[in-house]
Amino acid sequence: MSEPALISFSAWLRQLGRSDTTGWRWVRAGWLHPLNIAGKPYLTGEDIEQFRQRATASEFAKPVAGAARKSVEARAAANLDKGTEGALQ
Numbered sequence: 001m002s003e004p005a006l007i008s009f010s011a012w013l014r015q016l017g018r019s020d021t022t023g024w025r026w027v028r029a030g031w032l033h034p035l036n037i038a039g040k041p042y043l044t045g046e047d048i049e050q051f052r053q054r055a056t057a058s059e060f061a062k063p064v065a066g067a068a069r070k071s072v073e074a075r076a077a078a079n080l081d082k083g084t085e086g087a088l089q
Contacts, residue, residue: 009034009041031060
């Protein structure tokens with residue numbers, strides 16, 4: 001899908017169905033780099049495409065924690081006992 005040269009940061013977040021707060025968290029994490037033009041943030045089509053590629057590659061996914069991690073470890077151990085490969089990622 002072709003992106004326009006520049007799109008308002010808020011408009012892009014609305015297209016995604018995400019809040020402004022989520023968008024600014026992504027900026028703070030270094031995942032997005034909006035341009036400031038006349039006091040308003042904009043994204044380039046290139047930045048959006050790079051973000052999509054990184055998200056598709058699960059680059060932003062967090063490792064499981066707490067009870068969920070124990071469940072994942074138990075399933076991985078059960079798969080190893082059965083002789084199938086099941087490693088944590």
